[in-house]
Amino acid sequence: MSDINTAALKENFAAVAEHGTDAVALYFYSYLFLRFPETRDMFPPGMTKQRDRLVGALARIVSNVDQVDELVPYVEDLGRDHRKFGTLSAHYPAVGEALLTTLRHFSGSAWTDSLAADWAAAYGIIAGAMSGAAEKASQTEPACWDAEIIGVDRRTFDIAVLTVRTDEPVPYVAGQSVSVEPTTTRAREWRWFTPANAPGGTDFELHARLVPGGAVSTALVRASRPGDKLRLGPPFGRMTLDQASERPLLMVAGSTGLAPMKAMIEQVARNGGRPTHLYFGARSVREVYDGTALAALDECHKWLTIVTAVSDDIRWTGRHGLIGDIAAADDDWSGHDVYVCGSPVMVEASVKQLLATGVQEAQIKFEEFGEA
Amino acid sequence: MTDAISVMPEGITGDQLNDVTFSTAKGFARGGYDAQEVDTFLLRSATAVDRLNDRLTATEQQLQAATAEIQQLRDRIDKDSLTNHVQQAVSVLTTAQITADSTVAQADQYSARVMAEARDLYDDARRNSAILEQETEEKARAVFDDALHRVTDLEREGNERLAQITMTTAVAQQELDGQTVYLRTLRDATRVQMVTFLEGLLDHVSAEYGRANPMAADRAKATAKATLNGSVTVPTGTVTSVTNG
DSSP states (O other): TTOOOOHHHHHHHHHTTTTTTHHHHHHHHHHHHHGGGGGGGGGOOOOHHHHHHHHHHHHHHHTTTTTTHHHHHHHHHHHHHHHHGGGTTTTHHHHHHHHHHHHHHHHHOOHHHHHHHHHHHHHHHHHHHHHHHHHHHHEEEEEEEEEEHHHHHHEESEEEEEEEEEESSSOOOTBBEEEETTTTTSTTOOEOOBBSSOOSSSEEEEEEETTTTTTHIIIHHHHHHHHEEEOOOOOOSSOOTTTTTOOOOOEEEEEEHHHHHHHHHHHHHHTOOOOOEEEESSSSTTTTTHHHHHHHHHHHHHTTTEEEEEOTTOOSSEEESSSSHHHHHHHHOSSSSEEEEEEEHHHHHHHHHHHHHHOGGGGGEEEEEEOO | EGGGSSSSSTTOOOHHHHHHHHHHOOOOOOBOOOOHHHHHHHHHHHHHHHHHHHHHHHHHHHHHHHHHHHHHHHHHHHHHHHHHHHHHHHHHHHHHOOOOOHHHHHHHHHHHHHHHHHHHHHHHHHHHHHHHHHHHHHHEEEEEEEEHHHHHHHHHHHHHHHHHHHHHHHHHHHHHHHHHEEEEEEEHHHHHHHHHHHHHHHHHHHHHHHHHHHHHHHHHHHHHHHHHHHHHHHHHHHHHHHOOO
């Protein structure tokens, strides 16, 4: 992007964003669907979330436009992921036209030929990287994997453990997530979930927690039945085991943040076992939704220690409190590989507690489950 | 007919050129125009032509500018109408999308509200049941503790009574022993008294009887003494058996 005036692009984007990011995104999609009506079917009926995503991606690209090291992997991932929507290389110019028209529309008199040329050049580079990555991915993996729900186990009224079967194994790494589209119950809506098993097989567990008003989580927890179809996108995520490390492990999980930990524990077991502490936290006794499986794991692996704590239920006879506080207070974890997964609030609090007790930031890998 | 001199100083017309007349030159017999008049006329004509040319150029320039402006205006009108169509379509689509979004959002909000209510109810129920469970447990514990206390009390009471009874028995035994000793003493004293009385009586009888028959009296006295001693031995055995009981 050396010959592009990136400062002008940033300035222009900031000025355009002042019209309200949602209004800008609305204009963008309206123009796109007007000029290229065939693209409408790639999106869900409700577009609110989609607009947020577009604006988020654009903002990230524009703000990182000078840092190619950051930008390239991100747009390549975007390109690889976009294949599941049915995005073809022919769609990239259409989106480019819609983007430039939108920017021109909101720029008003500030729009100049050189600005237009710079945006076109920048978009060309991004689109090239995206479609290049998509093209490369198409040689090794399908755009998405067809799957079927073969078991629905509602553990509480808002947590379900689904057993999912794919036609062929999805090549994820334990701890990584895949995007899931409930094709039968809520088509064209995709949200991230983490398989709770080590990879290799065609069946895995999916732990879904209902987010009030969440399109996909509501569909999966309340409406799914055995036989329902799903589609799974390509796996992503950096919360995976460091194969080179021989340090002991600390895993801190809140609610369905347990899923990646179970997958990694299974992987650790396959690799021969490593001293591992799993701290699992829930609000109430019922929300200790996978207690049987945890007890079985504890029984099965000598190198594994499991601590379960409940924060808000007087019936619980075990330890009470927030799981991050309990884990941080229990021991010195500064020699461990640390993994944290749960709600944004839980992850923030737990990481803070662990850092305060001397754990280094570089030791911790964490993932939040979104508001799906 | 126009007199050359009378031509308007600021301009000249074709008709004026056609109709122009000059005075006859003075000093010549015939023919020839007054040279000064002709020169003046030519000068005025040249000025007029120059002025006309300038005006023509200016007008041509104005025309060009006007034409360009018209073209620009025409372009803009074309573009505006095109842009307007696109804008209209975009705004129709935008409105439609907003409507769709709000419908979906309403559904999702409804679902969110229902779920939030359900969760609240569930949490309330969970807390209440937990509290109830705890209360029940506390009550059960209280009942148990109470029962335990009572049992302990009863046991203690029983032990105390047993001790009392044991004590009472010991006292009774002591009393009984005392009475036994008393009775035994009484018996022995009575026996001594009786033996003494009977011996006195016997002595009196034998003295009375001996005076009558001394030989028979000695024999009867020996027999009576042996009988007396044997009959007093029997109650001693009876008292001994009570003491053992």
